[in-house]
Amino acid sequence: MGVRMTILNRIVAALLPFFLTCAIAAAEDTAKLDGLFDRLKTAEAGEAGRIETEIWIEWSKSGSPALDLLLQRGRDALELGDTQAAIEHFTAIIDQDPSFAEGWNARATAFYQAGEFGPSLADIAQVLQLNPRHFGALSGLGSILEESGKPDRALKAYKAALAIHPHLEGVTEAVARLEAQELGQEL
Secondary structure (H helix, E strand, O other): OHHHHHHHHHHHHHHHHHHHHHHHHHHHHHHHHHHHHHHHHHOOHHHHHHHHHHHHHHHOOOOOHHHHHHHHHHHHHHHOOOHHHHHHHHHHHHHHOOOOHHHHHHHHHHHHHOOOHHHHHHHHHHHHHHOOOOHHHHHHHHHHHHHOOOHHHHHHHHHHHHHHOOOOOOHHHHHHHHHHHHHHHHO
16 A cells, blocks of 8 residues: 555656646646736727627637647638538537537537538537636627517627627627517517
């Protein structure tokens, strides 16, 4: 028993710097994102676009070069209109790291573009569970709900996205459109 404990202590001692480095990096990433989100809430429209880009860059960092490559290949496939290939790449990411929210979000987008709203909604739920501040997923949720004939629920999703990112492209217009429809129904 003493030999096993000694070996275990040595393994822990050897791995401790690695785990501490990972924890520090994760805390720095969280602090960086927190700062970006704070700036985003008060930014002017032009600056908000730059901050949004920085947030997307942070969200796209999986911590694995292989997963980052799969994410890029999936995005490239999506850009070329090959939703099936994109879904396969994003599924491989999720299989390897189910805690990587951007893998789920990318696949939700691919499912949406393929017209598969059910799987897209399921993936959006995963994104929001992993990253409740994901304004892209909230915007996508709003789009699906609006296209599914649920304007009241879509409006709530869009407003939730705007609460995080007040200048989110297309969402301000969607809110105005849905609010105008709501007023028209009341008249």
